[in-house]
Amino acid sequence: MNRIGVGIIGAGAATQAIHLPALAALGDRLQPVHIADPDQGVGEQVAARVRARWSADAQAVIDDQAVDIVAICSPDWVHADQVEAACRAGKKAVLCEKPLAKTEADATRIAEASTNSGVPVIVGTMHRYDPAFVAARSAWQGFGSRRVFVRSAIYLPDNNEMTSLATNQAGSTITPGAGPAPDETPEATAEALRNSVLGLAIHNLPLIRTLIPGPVDVLEARLMRPYGYSITIGDGLRIARLAALMPGRWDPSWTLEAWDDRQHLEVRFPPSYVLAGSSAAALTTQNGSRSWRFRESGYETQWRHVADVAAGQASPDVSVHEAVADLRYAIAIADGAARTVLERTS
């Protein structure tokens, strides 16, 4: 069976620690063939590890006829241009890392490029594809129709602790943008809070959107230092509390819980970067509990799905329009949180 060629734009931590190990796990179907990174030292080294070609220029990956799937793991401000180029090239599928874009205008461009070209664009949201979450969520009765209380809590150690367990990283390590010093301006605090929503909360927000579809208001928001937030959102009936802090010097904890009148959903995700299987998810009703846990992580499940889509065996579980709606939801919360900070200090 011919393997599907994968080209990757960007050879940073996500590529090295997440995508290449996940592709190795699906090596019978997917093969990295071309990696682009402007840093020759990193790009060449990473490409050589998987016997792929290296280019400094992203367009070289897109133009490569052996590349069927383009994985875009570059900085988010170039996502729209690169997705458009991959769609123009008529690739079989595009996997774009989150956030899909940082502005609604760029997200709309991406959706139009996908629609006009017919090239499926899938956003790299491993929790949306986590098989235990998907199973538990589908067992949840009623979609966005009742009073719901959601609690999202993300407490993580330094990213480098996890990436070092997933790869021998080439190039610089990653540190989330630190919050501003106490004497920095409210504008800087607001921007840091916005970035923390689009950098960290965005992992859970598409999941929360399935429970609280929106539009939602930001009821209160605080930036946490070094990196994190404490935010409450709601639509009047439904409320979500979002809390996050990193990098801590303790075991990771990444949970999503939801309660309505008669159900309790509890999902415990493994930390990012490591292929530690699915989350442990449980749905409890008045009749008892059901729980799910699978060997395959959301990363692997998502890549398997991308392969199915590229092979014409499936349609995207999450359409590009749905992904754009997820992004709009996240941007609205990020903007609302930033506005809350500015209003509090004005």
Next chain:
Amino acid sequence: MTASQPLTVEFGPVAARTVLRHRVALASVPQLLQEGRATDGIRFVDGERATWAAEVVSAVEAGACGVLVSQPSCCPTADLDKAVRAAASSDVPVAVALRASGNRAFLAGAQRTATHFGELAIFDAVHVIAPADVHGAALLGPLVDQIALLVRMAGTAGDLERVHSSADGYVVTSDVRGCAVSMSATVSGAGDHGGRVDLVGIPTRWSMHFPDQGPARPAEIVEYTRDGGSQRELIFESAERTTWIALHDAVRGFSHLPLDFATFAEYHRMASVVLGAS
């Protein structure tokens, strides 16, 4: 009454479901307490009754040696003040059973947590209430307990702000020495009822769970550091039993109540004001 004899506990007018847990608790301390009739014994007051504060005053004035109030609901500030004054002037201990802040495992480690409170960035508490427990005090009780828990560790609750409030839940926030405090509650018919608290700082975080699934189900309190997680002792004792023993010991003069009535009244007032219940 002699030290060798159990103290007598007299129940006033109560709702059957309120009293059941307390009768179970009393049955587990027969050497200390027993139900009966005695004006100079301990009086049980059902806090769900609108007149509970006045009933505390009546009990004290009638010569009760101690009072236990179960699930106090909203009451006029003047009535609460009168009850506090009556108890103080007669030196009668008045106890309230609080599930989390009165928990023995929590209290045993509270000082250590308090020492580290300045390093915390997040205090996030949520209480899940069973529909069967929804009554006048349904939302007030958890918030009073959360405030008591916070103050036990932080020394203050800060300026409480109501972010959301409905018949089914609330979100209240404050800032305590730079720590973002959130206290919330929701009603659900499923899942583990009771309280959860995350205390998160860079060097240390605590995960606390005060389940309400069975009276004696223990609190699970885990401290996480760079060396891993360390769980506090599991104590299979209901909040009601803990409170009855504490009240017994206070009446006998062996020890003080972990939460005196005047302080409880202050938390009760704070919760009532922020929820708009007073």
